Amino acid sequence: MKKWQKSFLGLLCLIYIFVLSMTIWPQSITVTNDFIAKINDSNPINQHEFLNIAQISLLALTVLVLVIVVLIPAQKKGILLEKNKQGLLSLSNEGVISFIITRLSGYSMSNIKVNFKNTKKINRFDITADSLYKNHVIKQLPEIKHTLTSEIQELLSGVDDKKIKLNIKVNQKQSSSSHKKKSTRVV
Known part of the structure; x- marks a missing residue:
């Protein structure tokens, strides 16, 4: 809460x-x-x-x-894969988040954070990441978004026909040497 x-x-x-x-x-x-x-x-x-x-x-x-x-729409804890007499099989939200982080780590992104909202009508993904090569990643962003959307649809194919909304934000990672410059003082 x-x-x-x-x-x-x-x-x-x-x-x-x-x-x-x-x-x-x-x-x-x-x-x-x-x-x-x-x-x-x-x-x-x-x-x-x-x-x-x-x-x-x-x-x-x-x-x-x-x-x-x-x-207020209720969030679901997982995506239902199969339900029968033997029980219930579902893919947890954490599993989907882990899948997305694994896929995006190949695009020279680091510190990837995924906010996943799984409701009755829509799966919404808000992704933020850092990259040393911000300009290169930003040029590839539409392609990355399209590829990731199709991979998520493939992961959930035949199971979940909800709309997928994907937002990706890339921030430039600051180098630690320029951030920690200290001036020296001689007495």
């Missing part, structure tokens, strides 16, 4: 706790309302209106979360 998802769920839980505690113990609203009215020198808020607004906002937030959960 990502940090923003944890933060959002934590905030949602705090809101639920606050609204449910107000529903269970309505006298807490009265005490809080009187305390805020004394501090601000204002009229107290109507307890029933405040509770109704809190419950309606909680209901709207719950519906919003439900819609988000339903619309």
